Amino acid sequence: MKNILVIFTIGLLIGSVFGAVAIAKENKIEKFEKIKFSAPTIKKIDKYVVVNFKEANSWMREPGKPVLPLYVKTLEFPWGTKIVNVECKPIKIKKIALSSKIISAPNPVPLAAIKTASLKVTLDKKVYESRAIYPDRWYTYTVGCGLDGEKRVFYLKITTSPLRYSPSENMLYYAEEMSVKTTCVLPDKKPTVFPGQYDLLIVAPSKFTSELQRLVDHKNNLGIKTKLVTIEDVYSSTTGRDGAEKLKYFIKQAIEDWNIKYVLLVGGKKSLLFGDWGMAGPGHENDRLWYIPVRYSNLDDQEEGGYVSDLYYADIYKYENGKAVFDDWDSNGDGVFA
Structure with missing residues (x-):
């Protein structure tokens, strides 16, 4: 989002939007979209399994907790837009019984020691022995400020978890689709x-x-x-x-x-x-x-x-x-x- 040029002196570049269906009422916009996901893939690695899906573009990797794929969508809005609400609802939820536990993320290792460090698989008992489903929600979102070229904009980052895991059942729950509704108020077009x-x-x-x-x-x-x-x-x-x-x-x-x-x-x-x-x-x-x-x-x-x-x-x-x-x-x- 930021473009920075360093010459030992430092130079830095300081710094619509909708596909799918959008309904506008004055400055208020409601955007609706459905995202479809492929069926999960499951791969056995030693005593554990790794799960994935075709559309995944990021990963949830918290040390000791299950490694799960994510789908992240970023939307751009004009500077001054107020993001009122974001709702993501899973559609067609299915489940798969797993033969082994989902592998956990390793602890981070300093770069200087990466060649000699051994990556051990350790399980966070609070997660793996819990009856709760991990992660605890289907989506999260954040709003940030950035640049599109020389134009200042707001970025809405929606992180969805189409695959969720129940360690006590050793069951994988997944959504075939996600319905996304974004509500925002656009700024007045005053120069x-x-x-x-x-x-x-x-x-x-x-x-x-x-x-x-x-x-x-x-x-x-x-x-x-x-x-x-x-x-x-x-x-x-x-x-x-x-x-x-x-x-x-x-x-x-x-x-x-x-x-x-x-x-x-x-x-x-x-x-x-x-x-x-x-x-x-x-x-x-x-x-x-x-x-x-x-x-x-x-x-x-x-x-x-x-x-x-x-x-x-x-x-x-x-x-x-x-x-x-x-x-x-x-x-x-x-x-x-x-």
């Missing part, structure tokens, strides 16, 4: 008016601005409207928990005030010899070590605590209660950024 307009935003330390002015002039001469802002001005004019969050808020404001399409962040680490590079993980950021602040993404692979992620600056929005809001990458507020 957006921007106080100013630029194509490219460049952010850099003040000590680099004289050299960068030549780049700004060159871009403007090519018809690419360019705005140069110092990181010091960003820090003084924007609120946030640290430098990275201030810069991300500034980019969000630049999108909404100037309709920028691209961002170029100029600057790296001030010293190659001193200061943490991110191995200690999130929470150890130090803006004083960098010309441009960085965000460490959390990583727990027993090798390093985190890594520098420029995606943080491209992933500006998240969908919340029918609106696009600032995504701070810290949904539970614990200061660890995902």
Whole structure:
């Protein structure tokens, strides 16, 4: 969804809809669709079985729990659409008695140890000894914000589980069809008016601005409207928990005030010899070590605590209660950024 270009300076591209049957009433749309699934296939592997179906395009792989195929459908909606409801109803549910348990997903293994690690099949007793059917529902859905080219859109991701498993019965339940109903309210088609307009935003330390002015002039001469802002001005004019969050808020404001399409962040680490590079993980950021602040993404692979992620600056929005809001990458507020 996000297009990112890294040149040690960082450049990033900031960022209808219906098939089947759709019924519109003013701005409210109801979309109906039926999805057909092939009969499951069952393959024996040692003491276990692996189940699948032809249309599967993803997998449910939680360590210790049954590996089951999924069908994921993604729909695109105009920016500002409110997703009111999504309903998926299974049709023609059938069942198959299995000869063995469905194989479980292995625990993740660090990449550095993947050649020497042995993958052991372990069964989560809470699932395999339960009378409940796994997973506990036929579908889930999420709504996210993204880009289609240079156009901002909402993405509705519907994840269906046409195959469900009853471990206590060792029975596979499957739906031959799924009826999907999506209800949404489209935004008013009012043109957006921007106080100013630029194509490219460049952010850099003040000590680099004289050299960068030549780049700004060159871009403007090519018809690419360019705005140069110092990181010091960003820090003084924007609120946030640290430098990275201030810069991300500034980019969000630049999108909404100037309709920028691209961002170029100029600057790296001030010293190659001193200061943490991110191995200690999130929470150890130090803006004083960098010309441009960085965000460490959390990583727990027993090798390093985190890594520098420029995606943080491209992933500006998240969908919340029918609106696009600032995504701070810290949904539970614990200061660890995902």
